[in-house]
Amino acid sequence: MSDSTTGTAPTFAVTQNPAPASAAERAHRMDSQPFGTVFTDHLAKATWTAEQGWHDHRIEPFGDLVLHPGATVLHYGQQVFEGLKAYRWADGSIHLFRPEANAARLATSAHRMALAPLPEADFMASVEALLTVDEQWVPSADETSLYLRPMLIGTEPCLGVRPSRTVEYVLLASPVGAYFPNGVKPVSIWVAQGYHRAGNGGTGQAKTAGNYAASLLPQQQATDHGCDQVLFLDAARDTYVEELGGMNVFAVRRDGTIWTPRVTGTILEGVTRSSVIELLRAEGREVVERDISITELRDGIADGAIQEAFACGTAAVVTPIARLVSPDHDVVVGDGGPGTVTMALRQRLTDIQYGRADDVMGWMRRVG
Ligand SMILES: *Cc1c(COP(=O)(O)O)cnc(C)c1O
Numbered sequence: 001m002s003d004s005t006t007g008t009a010p011t012f013a014v015t016q017n018p019a020p021a022s023a024a025e026r027a028h029r030m031d032s033q034p035f036g037t038v039f040t041d042h043l044a045k046a047t048w049t050a051e052q053g054w055h056d057h058r059i060e061p062f063g064d065l066v067l068h069p070g071a072t073v074l075h076y077g078q079q080v081f082e083g084l085k086a087y088r089w090a091d092g093s094i095h096l097f098r099p100e101a102n103a104a105r106l107a108t109s110a111h112r113m114a115l116a117p118l119p120e121a122d123f124m125a126s127v128e129a130l131l132t133v134d135e136q137w138v139p140s141a142d143e144t145s146l147y148l149r150p151m152l153i154g155t156e157p158c159l160g161v162r163p164s165r166t167v168e169y170v171l172l173a174s175p176v177g178a179y180f181p182n183g184v185k186p187v188s189i190w191v192a193q194g195y196h197r198a199g200n201g202g203t204g205q206a207k208t209a210g211n212y213a214a215s216l217l218p219q220q221q222a223t224d225h226g227c228d229q230v231l232f233l234d235a236a237r238d239t240y241v242e243e244l245g246g247m248n249v250f251a252v253r254r255d256g257t258i259w260t261p262r263v264t265g266t267i268l269e270g271v272t273r274s275s276v277i278e279l280l281r282a283e284g285r286e287v288v289e290r291d292i293s294i295t296e297l298r299d300g301i302a303d304g305a306i307q308e309a310f311a312c313g314t315a316a317v318v319t320p321i322a323r324l325v326s327p328d329h330d331v332v333v334g335d336g337g338p339g340t341v342t343m344a345l346r347q348r349l350t351d352i353q354y355g356r357a358d359d360v361m362g363w364m365r366r367v368g
Pocket of ligand 1: 083207243244245246247248268269270271272273312313314315
């Protein structure tokens with residue numbers, strides 16, 4: 001049993017996969033597969049019960065979960081998750097980007113969904129244990145990484161509506177190729193019509209499956225309108241820009257200032273978002289966290305007051321936005337190509353993540 005009160009790191013008991021992928025098979029599966037469709041040879045797991053707390057920390061061969069059909073996660077969506085990456089540097093070493101921030105956010109998300117939070121020491125130990133057994137799954141080609149997906153799920157069989165008294169922690173790992181294999185391509189954005197991802201007092205600030213479930217239909221509508229991503233406005237007034245389905249947004253203004261929606265409780269506070277703000281401020285740029293109305297964004301893009309826009313998140317890092325589309329407008333940002341501030345920022349951040357630049361912010365954690 002782990003000591004969740006003192007934060008002592010637990011030991012993960014390892015059961016090796018008896019039939020891991022061969023080197024050739026691994027190389028084949030790591031080569032340009034769609035995002036999140038290839039998994040490593042193992043999983044990290046831990047179990048929580050009201051009586052025992054967190055216990056049975058273990059590494060198992062990758063395989064299906066056994067769940068009771070009455071498990072709360074299946075009926076009432078009691079789930080939270082995280083997303084972070086392990087990067088292989090040129091010298092072969094493996095590094096994580098600000099994993100403590102993901103551990104802390106998993107705990108606050110868990111609190112909102114009435115799930116037992118996983119102690120930060122357990123989170124870190126799980127990542128280290130999985131990377132020890134699946135080290136060879138961390139790719140080394142340019143802009144590739146091993147994407148880590150920790151989650152907590154309510155597993156108690158109970159159709160009554162109340163929090164589960166048993167929780168399972170599962171950590172999956174998926175090698176991912178460059179997000180833009182053919183060079184960074186700006187995305188087009190559809191403004192959600194009549195749908196919102198979060199309301200005051202809701203779960204918008206938690207990284208939980210239900211927020212994504214609610215975003216699928218508006219995302220489909222974005223696709224139907226020829227756009228790559230959907231932009232959500234605030235639910236109360238249908239006026240203020242919040243974020244994309246899974247990325248935060250920024251606008252670069254002609255006067256040199258950079259705007260991003262302020263965190264109000266209905267926006268997921270991205271680790272990339274806060275890192276971008278810190279990097280820009282360290283360069284002497286003024287970053288303003290404020291309410292941004294859709295009219296301000298649209299008119300600013302149309303009249304050139306806004307010269308660049310970008311989205312950011314762990315998966316796509318920093319992605320230029322080229323177009324903003326709704327039934328009554330269709331505006332192109334700048335000349336429709338990737339902006340210089342956006343691309344310099346993307347380079348700055350990935351240089352730190354891949355060890356090509358000094359980690360002046362102290363963000364990287366070596367794990368192997
Ligand atoms: C995960 C997520 C983000 C980005 O967060 P990062 O920590 O930067 O990866 C933004 N919005 C939503 C809704 C998310 O779930």
